[in-house]
Amino acid sequence: MIKKGDWVQIHQIVLKAEERTARIPEDTKLCPVELWVKGFIKEDASLGDEVEIETLTGRLVRGELIEVNPRYNYGFGEEFIPEVLQIGLKLRGILKDGEN
Numbered sequence: 001m002i003k004k005g006d007w008v009q010i011h012q013i014v015l016k017a018e019e020r021t022a023r024i025p026e027d028t029k030l031c032p033v034e035l036w037v038k039g040f041i042k043e044d045a046s047l048g049d050e051v052e053i054e055t056l057t058g059r060l061v062r063g064e065l066i067e068v069n070p071r072y073n074y075g076f077g078e079e080f081i082p083e084v085l086q087i088g089l090k091l092r093g094i095l096k097d098g099e100n
Helices: 082-097
Strands: 007-015 033-041 050-055 058-068
Touching: 007 050, 033 058
Parallel strands: none
Antiparallel strands: 007 033, 007 058, 033 050, 050 058
8 A cells, every 4th residue: 555645656648649639740649648747645545546646846646656666767876765855855945945
């Protein structure tokens, strides 16, 4: 069970292939427009459930829950480290509001 507040990734089909404009290349027309978003889950859930998350920028997004503690795949990190995420959140607050 994934708990409310956990860092997760969701997936969403934004446009099905048949909903895309005709003014794009043929091979592109065959593919849906997809979205993957990371954020904090708003309620307890299981993988595969339709859930709502809150992104780091405060945006609320719904989609299929596909991963817990997703890592960034930019090539110079290992596994997801929750403490690093918390450091970033705390630092944003300090920079925005000041230390007091």
